Amino acid sequence: xxxxxxxxxxxxxxxxxxxxxxxxxxxxxxxxxxxxxxxxxxxxxxxxxxxxxxxxxxxxxxxxxxxxxxxxxxxxxxxxxxxxxxxxxxxxxxxxxxxxxxxxxxxxxxxxxxxxxxxxxxxxxxxxxxxxxxxxxxxxxxxxxxxxxxxxxxxxxxxxxxxxxxxxxxxxxxxxxxxxxxxxxxxxxxxxxxxxxxxxxxxxxxxxxxxxxxxxxxxxxxxxxxxxxxxxxxxxxxxxxxxxxxxxxxxxxxxxxxxxxxxxxxxxxxxxxxxxxxxxxxxxxxxxxxxxxxxxxxxxxxxxxxxxxxxxxxxxxxxxxxxxxxxxxxxxxxxxxxxx
Amino acid sequence: xxxxxxxxxxxxxxxxxxxxxxxxxxxxxxxxxxxxxxxxxxxxxxxxxxxxxxxxxxxxxxxxxxxxxxxxxxxxxxxxxxxxxxxxxxxxxxxxxxxxxxxxxxxxxxxxxxxxxxxxxxxxxxxxxxxxxxxxxxxxxxxxxxxxxxxxxxxxxxxxxxxxxxxxxxxxxxxxxxxxxxxxxxxxxxxxxxxxxxxxxxxxxxxxxxxxxxxxxxxxxxxxxxxxxxxxxxxxxxxxxxxxxxxxxxxxxxxxxxxxxx
Ligand SMILES: Nc1ncnc2c1ncn2[C@@H]1O[C@H](COP(=O)(O)OP(=O)(O)OP(=O)(O)O)[C@@H](O)[C@H]1O
Ligand SMILES: [Mg+2]
Numbered sequence: 001x002x003x004x005x006x007x008x009x010x011x012x013x014x015x016x017x018x019x020x021x022x023x024x025x026x027x028x029x030x031x032x033x034x035x036x037x038x039x040x041x042x043x044x045x046x047x048x049x050x051x052x053x054x055x056x057x058x059x060x061x062x063x064x065x066x067x068x069x070x071x072x073x074x075x076x077x078x079x080x081x082x083x084x085x086x087x088x089x090x091x092x093x094x095x096x097x098x099x100x101x102x103x104x105x106x107x108x109x110x111x112x113x114x115x116x117x118x119x120x121x122x123x124x125x126x127x128x129x130x131x132x133x134x135x136x137x138x139x140x141x142x143x144x145x146x147x148x149x150x151x152x153x154x155x156x157x158x159x160x161x162x163x164x165x166x167x168x169x170x171x172x173x174x175x176x177x178x179x180x181x182x183x184x185x186x187x188x189x190x191x192x193x194x195x196x197x198x199x200x201x202x203x204x205x206x207x208x209x210x211x212x213x214x215x216x217x218x219x220x221x222x223x224x225x226x227x228x229x230x231x232x233x234x235x236x237x238x239x240x241x242x243x244x245x246x247x248x249x250x251x252x253x254x255x256x257x258x259x260x261x262x263x264x265x266x267x268x269x270x271x272x273x274x275x276x277x278x279x280x281x282x283x284x285x286x287x288x289x290x291x292x293x294x295x296x297x298x299x300x301x302x303x304x305x306x307x308x309x310x311x312x313x314x315x316x317x318x319x320x321x322x323x324x325x326x327x328x329x330x331x332x333x334x335x336x337x338x339x340x
Numbered sequence: 341x342x343x344x345x346x347x348x349x350x351x352x353x354x355x356x357x358x359x360x361x362x363x364x365x366x367x368x369x370x371x372x373x374x375x376x377x378x379x380x381x382x383x384x385x386x387x388x389x390x391x392x393x394x395x396x397x398x399x400x401x402x403x404x405x406x407x408x409x410x411x412x413x414x415x416x417x418x419x420x421x422x423x424x425x426x427x428x429x430x431x432x433x434x435x436x437x438x439x440x441x442x443x444x445x446x447x448x449x450x451x452x453x454x455x456x457x458x459x460x461x462x463x464x465x466x467x468x469x470x471x472x473x474x475x476x477x478x479x480x481x482x483x484x485x486x487x488x489x490x491x492x493x494x495x496x497x498x499x500x501x502x503x504x505x506x507x508x509x510x511x512x513x514x515x516x517x518x519x520x521x522x523x524x525x526x527x528x529x530x531x532x533x534x535x536x537x538x539x540x541x542x543x544x545x546x547x548x549x550x551x552x553x554x555x556x557x558x559x560x561x562x563x564x565x566x567x568x569x570x571x572x573x574x575x576x577x578x579x580x581x582x583x584x585x586x587x588x589x590x591x592x593x594x595x596x597x598x599x600x601x602x
Binding site (some may be wrong): 193197198200202204205207208209211212213216217218226274275 | 427447448474
């Protein structure tokens, strides 16, 4: 696959950026800043991993921010209004998120909607649903009640691996958040699904040439729905991590995260024109964004400038992707012209 | 070699019963009558040329046979039994392989991945289909061996096909059908706009398909290719079958006037 040179370039860019901030940003290369990086961007990496599936199919999911809020509010309501035990709340919230993703896929497949349009619509629907089921509005006083169920709050745990392996005697070693390991597990699972299984190959086939995939007897509808379901599932995981951290949920949870996740995926080498990339790159892409944002903050660059820079990075990544696509299309155009 | 590549010996017996026949096929697209009561049949080890001007209905006919479209009326008979084909998957299952006019290749995949798209060698069998692990090395090896047998040379086997020339791509598409063909192979203008050398390579592949014992339906606008390869030719005009003959150098003119209707 043509993924490798891009991944290598990405890793190199990541390393260079990291080195740059380590040298020039005060307190960048410290244990506590690394903790910030891991805890602040693992859930974003998870969102980016999920977002890769629709993009690999030449689609997009704009609704994941709203799905984050939906899963968060389901967890909030079940815990605080209905006093459901945490070990049931977790699967219920994940199921709600996965269902929302599945619905996105079903709309795209059965109503033949453009993914952009379909998920823009469900973005509004899911966000509206969050407001209408919000326990903060429905029950007086709940908005200030924290979630204390250990099943949920324990997701926000840090592990002192440095002491465990004896490294702490030499340097101050960051504590690793559980969300980082959750991210690693999802990365390992979905990367191997993509690369080593038939479902993964179907994703690349459908993303590369939908019509040819149909002619090859691949169940393109099921593949598409599954991709959006995975995206929803990942949004659910991210939501639980956020709820555990905040010990509450809000109607606005996840707002705008879809754009950051798309940015991370595209920076990570997933082509917006489908069929090219994997989930490893997007995870790196998320942490690359994290390094840049944290580094700029430590350098004293204002939030607004950072937003502009994030946008510029996204534009750069999309521009580079387009360049590759145009080059590929030119080849095909030449070829078709020969045939005509 | 394993079962995938097992080739049958040709039985190009004139009297052998047709492996595929189509009876009374009609198809309408809105107000366009694309096919009006077509009958064709083809036997093992035989190449049937399907001729006709642009828009005559050739692609429509073969798309109905390979499950992309469905006839409005008419029947498909495979090995003597009436068969319903509702999807490309069912056509493949019935032993019909198709190389489509608009090149159904995956630009983002390698030749081996293209070959096995939708029917990868994978296991273990007890897992649900989607979760079975790909046996990529085996698929690569088999593709390499097959391309070698067919004398198709590609610069790099692990490059995606977007990087390859028109002839190489077409050779991959045709070679793919030789892997899986069990009864019938349909080729829709496989040499359109290929250079001389590349056309030759594809035509040789078509002959190989026939020699393996397949029934081949070849659509082309090139009279030389029809005369060289086809055992019989059927001519369509505006959705109707207007003639059927054995193409030779001597009746080339007759064939051309059938096609244009002069
Ligand atoms: N999907 C479709 N929808 C509507 N009309 C169609 C469709 N496919 C084919 N047609 C029409 O049916 C007729 C036959 O088309 P077909 O593609 O079978 O021709 P053809 O013989 O393959 O021509 P060519 O040599 O140009 O490939 C044409 O009038 C075409 O416009
Ligand atoms: Mg045609």
